[in-house]
Amino acid sequence: MQAAVQTAYGAPDVVVVRDIPKPVPGEDEVLVRIVATTVTSGDARLRAFRVPAAFWLPARLFLGIRKPKRAILGSEFSGEIEAIGRDVRRFRIGDRVFGMQVYGAHAQYKIVPETAALTTMPDNLDFNEAAALPFGAMTALYFLQRAKIQPGARVLVYGASGAVGCFGVQLARHFGAHVTAVTSTGNLGLMRELGADAVIDYKTTDFARTGARYDVVMDTVNRVSVGQFRKIAALGACLLAVDAGGGMFLRAGLARLLRGPRIIVGMATETLADLETIRSLAQSGAIRATIDSTLPLARIAEAHALVDSGRKRGAAVITVAEARPGVPAS
Numbered sequence: 001m002q003a004a005v006q007t008a009y010g011a012p013d014v015v016v017v018r019d020i021p022k023p024v025p026g027e028d029e030v031l032v033r034i035v036a037t038t039v040t041s042g043d044a045r046l047r048a049f050r051v052p053a054a055f056w057l058p059a060r061l062f063l064g065i066r067k068p069k070r071a072i073l074g075s076e077f078s079g080e081i082e083a084i085g086r087d088v089r090r091f092r093i094g095d096r097v098f099g100m101q102v103y104g105a106h107a108q109y110k111i112v113p114e115t116a117a118l119t120t121m122p123d124n125l126d127f128n129e130a131a132a133l134p135f136g137a138m139t140a141l142y143f144l145q146r147a148k149i150q151p152g153a154r155v156l157v158y159g160a161s162g163a164v165g166c167f168g169v170q171l172a173r174h175f176g177a178h179v180t181a182v183t184s185t186g187n188l189g190l191m192r193e194l195g196a197d198a199v200i201d202y203k204t205t206d207f208a209r210t211g212a213r214y215d216v217v218m219d220t221v222n223r224v225s226v227g228q229f230r231k232i233a234a235l236g237a238c239l240l241a242v243d244a245g246g247g248m249f250l251r252a253g254l255a256r257l258l259r260g261p262r263i264i265v266g267m268a269t270e271t272l273a274d275l276e277t278i279r280s281l282a283q284s285g286a287i288r289a290t291i292d293s294t295l296p297l298a299r300i301a302e303a304h305a306l307v308d309s310g311r312k313r314g315a316a317v318i319t320v321a322e323a324r325p326g327v328p329a330s
């Protein structure tokens with residue numbers, strides 16, 4: 001099978017498409033024939049080894065000292081069940097599925113344990129749309145759940161046009177919040193389409209000087225300082241530091257000890273329960289994928305470069321295969 005293989009840590013051109021052996025599922029695993037996947041900010045971060053300085057050594061030990069131990073990136077995907085292990089009960093050959101599991105999705109086939117974050121695709125979505133859901137939507141859901149978001153809450157999403165931000169806006173709206181999206185001029189229209197009640201263009205307006213107060217501030221790009229957060233925080237507000245570096249982890253810990261501002265940091269984990277929530281919200285039309293561009297697997301390095309630009313809107317989709325007859329690819 002063909003796969004995008006990461007030969008070293010570095011620029012997008014360390015990713016090259018090669019032929020490698022097709023994997024065989026174990027007894028409790030399924031083999032997914034990938035139709036679409038994406039290059040996420042997480043993939044680009046792993047490729048370039050962009051980790052906070054404080055985590056450099058443990059991350060290097062874990063991921064590979066001289067070069068990556070795991071060469072095939074890709075976490076979110078959609079496709080069809082090609083084969084199943086003897087003990088698999090949740091899936092049948094031919095099922096259209098989507099899901100998320102870090103590594104291995106930038107390939108024509110991927111092995112996934114039956115119990116992983118994998119489920120059937122909502123029937124109103126095409127493969128590209130389904131592949132563009134899990135990473136951004138499950139991350140935004142994880143952080144909004146940790147904030148215990150309530151109807152009527154005033155939410156500010158900073159970095160609202162990225163994969164996480166687009167779902168942060170839609171999910172906060174779905175939970176009944178009043179949502180303000182901070183983005184650049186060209187993305188203001190997209191934010192309105194996604195349901196933002198108010199928009200702030202960071203090119204022309206300082207979000208911390210509008211006089212507005214918020215209950216939840218979701219910062220996806222590590223641009224909201226603790227000082228700025230204090231200026232805009234309503235009583236009991238929390239800062240969701242989605243893209244926290246080592247400094248913000250430290251601030252969050254200290255703030256907990258010293259009863260300072262509520263800063264929430266962490267790593268979203270992909271769970272089947274959250275994927276099922278995302279599935280039903282997409283099925284009902286409460287959330288939808290935002291797709292920046294779609295490229296074939298052979299041009300995956302260009303998608304990595306788009307992510308590195310920091311200007312991606314929503315997801316950078318990679319089409320890996322044609323959908324089988326009767327199933328629209330997009």
Ligand SMILES: NC(=O)c1ccc[n+]([C@@H]2O[C@H](COP(=O)([O-])OP(=O)(O)OC[C@H]3O[C@@H](n4cnc5c(N)ncnc54)[C@H](OP(=O)(O)O)[C@@H]3O)[C@@H](O)[C@H]2O)c1
Pocket residue numbers: 040041042045135136139158159160161162163164165182183184185187202220221223241242243244266267268269307310311312313314
């Ligand atoms: N904690 C976790 O578990 C977790 C999970 C997933 C992702 N993350 C992290 O969260 C971050 C965001 O992920 P993502 O996938 O959403 O990234 P992304 O899709 O690559 O974000 C790109 C977007 O960021 C916006 N942006 C860039 N600079 C900005 C600025 N100065 N002010 C406002 N917006 C700005 C851009 O909009 P403009 O062009 O309008 O500037 C662009 O639309 C990544 O660093 C990722 O590693 C963390």
